[in-house]
Amino acid sequence: MIDVIIPNYNGSALLPVCLDSLRAQTRRDFTVTVVDDASTDDSVALIKSRYPEVQVFQLDQNRGFAAAVNAALTATHQPFVALLNNDTEADPHWLAALIGALERWPQFAFAASKLRLFDRRNVLHSAGDFYRPNGEPGNRGVWEEDRGQYDVYSEVFGPCAGAAAYRRSALELLAEDGRVFDEELVMYCEDVDLNLRARRKGLRTIFVPTAVVYHRLSASGGGALASYYCGRNFPLVWVKNMPLELIRRYWPALIASQLRFVLHSLRHIREPAARARLRGQLAGLRALPSFWSRRALTAEETELIVKALDLR
Numbered sequence: 001m002i003d004v005i006i007p008n009y010n011g012s013a014l015l016p017v018c019l020d021s022l023r024a025q026t027r028r029d030f031t032v033t034v035v036d037d038a039s040t041d042d043s044v045a046l047i048k049s050r051y052p053e054v055q056v057f058q059l060d061q062n063r064g065f066a067a068a069v070n071a072a073l074t075a076t077h078q079p080f081v082a083l084l085n086n087d088t089e090a091d092p093h094w095l096a097a098l099i100g101a102l103e104r105w106p107q108f109a110f111a112a113s114k115l116r117l118f119d120r121r122n123v124l125h126s127a128g129d130f131y132r133p134n135g136e137p138g139n140r141g142v143w144e145e146d147r148g149q150y151d152v153y154s155e156v157f158g159p160c161a162g163a164a165a166y167r168r169s170a171l172e173l174l175a176e177d178g179r180v181f182d183e184e185l186v187m188y189c190e191d192v193d194l195n196l197r198a199r200r201k202g203l204r205t206i207f208v209p210t211a212v213v214y215h216r217l218s219a220s221g222g223g224a225l226a227s228y229y230c231g232r233n234f235p236l237v238w239v240k241n242m243p244l245e246l247i248r249r250y251w252p253a254l255i256a257s258q259l260r261f262v263l264h265s266l267r268h269i270r271e272p273a274a275r276a277r278l279r280g281q282l283a284g285l286r287a288l289p290s291f292w293s294r295r296a297l298t299a300e301e302t303e304l305i306v307k308a309l310d311l312r
Helices: 014-023 041-050 065-075 095-102 168-174 188-198 222-243 244-267 272-292 300-308
Strands: 002-008 030-036 055-058 080-084 088-090 108-119 124-126 130-133 137-139 154-156 163-167 205-215
Touching: 002 014, 002 095, 014 030, 014 041, 014 088, 030 041, 030 065, 041 055, 041 065, 055 065, 080 095, 080 168, 095 108, 095 163, 095 205, 124 130, 124 137, 130 188, 163 168, 163 205, 188 222, 188 300, 222 244, 222 272, 244 272, 244 300
Parallel strands: 002 030, 002 080, 030 055, 108 205
Antiparallel strands: 080 163, 088 205, 108 124, 108 163, 130 137, 154 205
């Protein structure tokens, strides 16, 4: 009934905690598939020797998060899909709570987990995601101590794909040329793009406060890699998905946001992540015409996006 998909690249040191937490789930009607993005460590051998119940889908070459998840979605078939990062530990009740919410409320297509930091377990990383009109995505509650301020089931803009559930029928509706995640984004912000496309179709996300996952922040990525792709993809996702009405209204805010990132990077130019962000922003400028050409928003989609941007 549920496909749990875990993208993995050289995560042999992280996988045991993640997979052990899935073994401890109170809900048992699921299959775990690890899609290995051409790892060079012993990830695949570890899974086969210690976790024989886990299916392994191996890619011949490293293609990035979006392509890896798309490959796993093609290879699986259950009506519910849960995505989970390899650098996480899921609470034993996580899957029961997350999928249970979708079963209880059929008006929602996606479900967002409550993500806390792995090493500071009372600190939030995400209580559902939001999106600003200037092209900056955000996490509700990030860096806040979890005092119960987000312990209410509520509609949010979208889930963080590091720990999220989806109706497969919704993902199939959103597929572009048969691909759910936009592979031109490679990694980082691919879930933001999916959330925007979902909102354009009127698909909604529920935040499930009892679906708790602990995240080793950027243990499987981060640093210069994350800075490059965030620098590149923030404006590309905006250009691809924002209605002309909002582009005319908010393009100065987008430019101001991008300039703030440039100035911050220049102040920290000796740091690899800062230089990577600048390279990413330049790469984003070069890719803008391609992403602009892929725009195809209807009047109804424009109205739905405008309403969705009010969600916090």
